Amino acid sequence: MKLPEFTDIEQAHERILPFVHRTPVLSSSTMNRILDCELHFKCENLQKVGAFKFRGAINAVFSLTDEQAANGVCTHSSGNHAAALALAASMRGIPAYIVMPRTAPTIKRQAVEGYGGKITFCEPTLEARETTLANVAVETGAREIHPYTNFNVICGQGTAAKELIEDNGPFDIIMCPVGGGGLLSGTSIATRAMSPKTMIIGAEPEGADDAYRSFHEKKLIPSVNPKTIADGLLTSVGEINFRIIQRKTDEIVTVSERGIVRAMRMIWERMKIIVEPSGAVPLAAILENKFDYRGKKIGIILSGGNVDLEKLPFHEFV
Amino acid sequence: MKLPEFTDIEQAHERILPFVHRTPVLSSSTMNRILDCELHFKCENLQKVGAFKFRGAINAVFSLTDEQAANGVCTHSSGNHAAALALAASMRGIPAYIVMPRTAPTIKRQAVEGYGGKITFCEPTLEARETTLANVAVETGAREIHPYTNFNVICGQGTAAKELIEDNGPFDIIMCPVGGGGLLSGTSIATRAMSPKTMIIGAEPEGADDAYRSFHEKKLIPSVNPKTIADGLLTSVGEINFRIIQRKTDEIVTVSERGIVRAMRMIWERMKIIVEPSGAVPLAAILENKFDYRGKKIGIILSGGNVDLEKLPFHEFV
Structure with a gap:
């Protein structure tokens, strides 16, 4: 399969324009002050169906x-x-x-x-x-239509980063969560083309760290019994997605379950928006100090907001 | 005290521009389909400190x-x-x-x-x-600085409706909750000036219905023992606010506690944003069929998003 290029993402963006929300990019002065960096959240939790998907x-x-x-x-x-x-x-x-x-x-x-x-x-x-x-x-x-091992799906997912960079870029760093790798591969293609100096970081739960291990061992290693509250990220990274990530992504980091819940709660409380555990994973990497983020301008794709209000996890890791 | 006019709101808007978020206006196709009207939510829950205040x-x-x-x-x-x-x-x-x-x-x-x-x-x-x-x-x-009986406070609150009309107007109806009346009086001044044909409706909990009773009996009747989950609306409407509301507002309606929780839950689930009970009161008036909303284009000011995540009310009125 041919790998998608940025022109494919541009064409995808024109194609989907009449159907998608151009989601807002939100930020919180208080969070920026607490964390000593400048965070811009691309709110795909506010996308139709509540997710970048x-x-x-x-x-x-x-x-x-x-x-x-x-x-x-x-x-x-x-x-x-x-x-x-x-x-x-x-x-x-x-x-x-x-x-x-x-x-x-x-x-x-x-x-x-x-x-x-x-x-x-x-x-x-x-x-x-x-x-x-x-x-x-x-x-x-x-x-x-496969959820992530699909040329046109990857191109569609890349349009979120494209809008984020158009609206608030350039960034020092762009981050998104990684599960099957559809979002991270699309994000990496768009970012590498639009803003070559921006560092691209994927964030993954420790309990489902196949993309992290694959990236660092330079070969595809599927998940075995993944377990994480971030239910959107249980899946193993796809082969075509991994090939793109190997070429275009700068780093993949992992975060703890406790970090995910802390990050999720911070977004709910400080930003007044509902994000699902998977969407909080990049912020968790900042809270857990997993890379050099201080003083940086960082774009984060909040991937989704579909949670069961009957089963909120805020007491699980107190 | 001189009553504020629209030019005062325009001046206020220029004054506060460097400090406030121009909050997004969000909508949900699914909610519009379910409710058979076109709702535009001005998200003051995403304002600094989480409220229009x-x-x-x-x-x-x-x-x-x-x-x-x-x-x-x-x-x-x-x-x-x-x-x-x-x-x-x-x-x-x-x-x-x-x-x-x-x-x-x-x-x-x-x-x-x-x-x-x-x-x-x-x-x-x-x-x-x-x-x-x-x-x-x-x-x-x-x-x-009084929370609502203050000329400059009223002018500041009126800037939310001004932005809403500038960004997504004109509307058939504009709605906001009413407690002390700072938001409703500012909203009414801005809306009446910018869009004279728009109907302006305040929404109030049945358990704190002093503005409703005052409006319909045409004299100020303070609350006695108000009780509602919408803790931002317990206060009695202010004298100057009431004078403005009498002149500029078209209607005040009341809603039940159950309606407030239903509306709040619908906003959380469908729009993925956190709204406090007070902010859900206008939508509750639609859910409870309190005025003729079908087929109308309606702007609603979501007043705030400050809730205690430890004490969510979703099970109180099941």
Whole structure:
């Protein structure tokens, strides 16, 4: 597969412009004073479906020819990509078939159903998900849109960094979380092209540190039994995403669970916005002093804001 | 006292421009679809100190002559005005003396202290507050900045509606909550001048409905034992504020406690932003069908986002 370039991200940006929110970039003087740096948060928690994932999904869906799109799209996901793909498909007027583990939280299921997605449940194993998805694809003729190992998804995700740099750049450092690597690979392509001197840092939970280990050992090492409160980052980094990250990303750091909850709470309390644990991971790296951030101007992509208000984690790590 | 006019709000806006956030105006397609209207939320929960109160405080502090400001400012408040005045004073480099009931929540106290305010505690009665404040004013020579019965505070609060109309107007309806009436009086002056056909509606909790009763009986009727989860709206409407509201506001409606919590939860879940109960009161009026909103383009001022994350109310009215 051809690797995406910045011109592909520019084209993606034009394509998705009518559909996405140009999300605000917020900052907090108090946090800047406490942390002795200048933080600019790109609020993708305020994006449609509450996550940056909508950028990739809408770009992928609208990049299909009419023939390719005719029978709809499909994916397996229990998270933000599922909701994003369901909404994107509904905007094009085609069906979205979502394979979900039967253990997926009710609110995730309701989100997908709310956007008109058709759910097929399966056992909560990767094998069951893949087999079920293959069956769904054969039965429906729907086209698979992978959450991150997909050229157009990566280009869509890169548009968040593009807007961030256009609106508040240039930055000394740009940061985002890394799970499958769709956001980090897109962010790295956009940032490297628009602002070559900016340092690009991915942040990952210690309990799901496959991208960190892969990056530092220079070979792809999948996760084994990842465990973290940052449920959007449990997945292993994709092969194409890793190739881009190896070439364009400067550093990957890891953070503790306690750090994630502290960072999440700081964003809620100081910035008055709701961020999910995954979105708080880059700030956690600052709170835990994982790189030289003092005095720097830093752009952070807050990846999403989908949390279950019934199960807030603020007491788990006191 | 001379009543403020729109030119006073324009001057206030220029004065405070270097200090305030021009807060974003957010909307949710899903909420618009569910509610069958077009809602534009002016996010003063993302303002400095997490509330519109900073606009009025900073305008009042920077409207003082050097001589008037020399000994600092003072007020009695246990809420957002206290934090706002403390920050505004620190920006001018003068002290802020805040009289607070000794029963005020720790987080409110910490907010004021965090901005450098000097707190004097008193018994939790209006009489004790007023006596203590009078003593503090005499001892320090500080100038009192009342939370809402103050010309420059009203002008500052009116700048939120001015920005909202400039950025997303014109509207069929503009709404905000009403407590002391600083925000509603400022909003009404700005809206009536900029967009004469726009209907201006204040929303108030049923348990603190003095503005509603005063408005409909055409005379000032103070609250007796107000009780509501919307702790920013417990106070009685001010005399000057009421005079402005009588002349410029079209309607005041009331909402239930259950409606406030439902509206607050909808904003958290759908918009991914943190709004305090007081800020959710206008949306509650829509959820409770208190006026003819269907098909209308409505601007709502989300007044603030200061909640205690330890005491979320989502289970109180299930």
